[in-house]
Amino acid sequence: xxxxxxxxxxxxxxxxxxxxxxxxxxxxxxxxxxxxxxxxxxxxxxxxxxxxxxxxxxxxxxxxxxxxxxxxxxxxxxxxxxxxxxxxxxxxxxxxxxxxxxxxxxxxxxxxxxxxxxxxxxxxxxxxxxxxxxxxxxxxxxxxxxxxxxxxxxxxxxxxxxxxxxxxxxxxxxxxxxxxxxxxxxxxxxxxxxxxxxxxxxxxxxxxxxxxxxxxxxxxxxxxxxxxxxxxxxxxxxxxxxxxxxxxxxxxxxxxxxxxxxxxxxxxxxxxxxxxxxxxxxxxxxxxxxxxxxxxxxxxxxxxxxxxxxxxxxxxxxxxxxxxxxxxxxxxxxxxxxxxxxxxxx
Numbered sequence: 415x416x417x418x419x420x421x422x423x424x425x426x427x428x429x430x431x432x433x434x435x436x437x438x439x440x441x442x443x444x445x446x447x448x449x450x451x452x453x454x455x456x457x458x459x460x461x462x463x464x465x466x467x468x469x470x471x472x473x474x475x476x477x478x479x480x481x482x483x484x485x486x487x488x489x490x491x492x493x494x495x496x497x498x499x500x501x502x503x504x505x506x507x508x509x510x511x512x513x514x515x516x517x518x519x520x521x522x523x524x525x526x527x528x529x530x531x532x533x534x535x536x537x538x539x540x541x542x543x544x545x546x547x548x549x550x551x552x553x554x555x556x557x558x559x560x561x562x563x564x565x566x567x568x569x570x571x572x573x574x575x576x577x578x579x580x581x582x583x584x585x586x587x588x589x590x591x592x593x594x595x596x597x598x599x600x601x602x603x604x605x606x607x608x609x610x611x612x613x614x615x616x617x618x619x620x621x622x623x624x625x626x627x628x629x630x631x632x633x634x635x636x637x638x639x640x641x642x643x644x645x646x647x648x649x650x651x652x653x654x655x656x657x658x659x660x661x662x663x664x665x666x667x668x669x670x671x672x673x674x675x676x677x678x679x680x681x682x683x684x685x686x687x688x689x690x691x692x693x694x695x696x697x698x699x700x701x702x703x704x705x706x707x708x709x710x711x712x713x714x715x716x717x718x719x720x721x722x723x724x725x726x727x728x729x730x731x732x733x734x735x736x737x738x739x740x741x742x743x744x745x746x747x748x749x750x751x752x753x754x755x756x757x758x759x760x
Contacts, residue, residue: 451561451721456695456728457498457550459541459567466512466533468494468554471722489531495555496533500540503547510537542570542599552725563718566600568692569729573598575686576648580608582658583739590652593631597639597649598690598729603699604639605689606631606651610662612753613678622678627665629657631686635696655741666751678756679742682734695726 455466469488493514500508512533540548548567553560576594593606607630613622631653639649691699694717716722737745745753 453718453723455725459539463534463536497553499551501549510535561721563725565725565727568600568690568727569598572596574731575733579736579738580684581738582655582741584744587656592650592652594648594650595688601690602636602693602696603691604634607687609685611683615676617674629661675752677753681757685734687732689730691728692726698724
């Protein structure tokens, strides 16, 4: 991979908070001062709308940050010819032409805001079903070249959380409890997260409003999880019950009692979210990790011929679950927190 050699590049990692071929390509950002296309796209077969971000990198001798905040410098003018070609078991089955849309809610930061120009389609993508192997090829026609990238679609309807409950009982502090989910087709990496929702009433005659606490369960590669499959082919991760209480204490602001405050717990207050990412997304994340750079200043790993970025797939599955064991009685016993069990849905 080429080196930046002390120069500054205006656009680097954009959208990685949102984004979660096998070939590695060298990109010389500064060769002949050419524009370098930047592509970020993660296709989701179960999404209503799929987006692809297409922008460009540039050379700036002065302050590249100021240039990056100018949309005219980052965007290609007009509307590019951008399309997805669908393949089923290697055979072409459909072509989808992407339109442009402008989102208006990007926060201020390094890059221009609040508007962002994206390419999108509302045509539903196909899921892997009944032995079908679905993939999509992206084609982007630029004034002087055409870029291509391809990804297998991640997931099928069999991808789901299998656990029916989580157990944060105080008696199990210091141990780890299992969480099961069935793997996604073509996935190489998984992100697991949790949320805990309850209704809060601050005065006896006031309205109760929902509050939700979120926390991360970890990131796991398929090779990590494959070491511990159960008899049904499900993957198993483990969690520590005390982590729930540590995060909840901070979320509630400590153990101080508030007069008249009540918090109501339903039958299914915890939601488990598992997001599966494709193998090329796993590669992209791995090679862009600072600890995996060959030398400081190396350009990051890219999956786009003649350009920079990533084109892959992901799928998310969610399930609301119960609190098992003595978790609910343990929460009710912490009287300063004001929890009450009411059952039903949130």
